[in-house]
Amino acid sequence: MPQNKKEIQSFSGFSGYYRKHIKYFASIARTLYKLCDKDTAFEMTVYRVKALESLRQALSTAPLLLITDFKLPFKLYIDASGDGLGATLHQAQIINDKSVEGPICFISRQIKPTEARYRAIQIEFLFLVCALEKLN
Template sequence: MPDWKLPFKLYIDACGEGLGAALHQTQIINDKPVEGPICFISRPIKPTEARYGARQMEFLCLVWALEKLHHYLIGTVLDVITYFNSVKSLLKMKTLNRHMLRWQIAIQEYRVNMTMAHKSGNIHKNLDGLSRWAMPNKPENPAWVPQDKHHIEGICVTDIGT
């Protein structure tokens, strides 16, 4: 269960096949800090997105992950970890194309509490499976789930005594 008072870590990865993100949080368990997953998300890229360069693809992944995980992240402290170091510079660019400008506007509500960190691609392996083998959410996919079936609008946290 997430602890809403603690910061979250959002790992993002994009490639020519898909986008992937993992939301983690470090909590104290048995007096030791332990980083564990909260959730994983992925999706295949769309045909128009296949034309994006690597920097744009990674920025797209950030925007997409923030939108999908909005219910976890709004108002929290967030560390974004990417293996593509230039995503940090994209957030500061003055001259942008229309996609990047729209994306910068889309993430403004997170920027106050968001930091960006670079992690080497050799170490950043936890998302390779999500981004490289993302399954489409279509009826022909055996794991297909209708979009509105599991849509989360709110989260209820209950503490059951031991």
């Protein structure tokens, strides 16, 4: 269990490196990133411990990502929740003579305070544009 902000920052940096492998990374890590703010007192609340454990679990069981085949079509799935945005880029590929659809990467980020006032459909369209820009 992290004992101070420096240890939280270290874990956040490590887990952030693997964010493409973790579905809803931004939503899960949000509370830990807020703990790194200089104006926030270090306190490991139950909510923060759960976030830390969720990230540890996700890092140890991250899904196998497919290797991108640019000759095949892609599918982009987008979801907006209360405080985060998530997208998964999928592709159907033939593996061992079977058609398998699987993830190529995960994209996520937090909803900004001004975006929180948008309607759900507006947020999803906004993130569609953001996800496509990130994938470009």
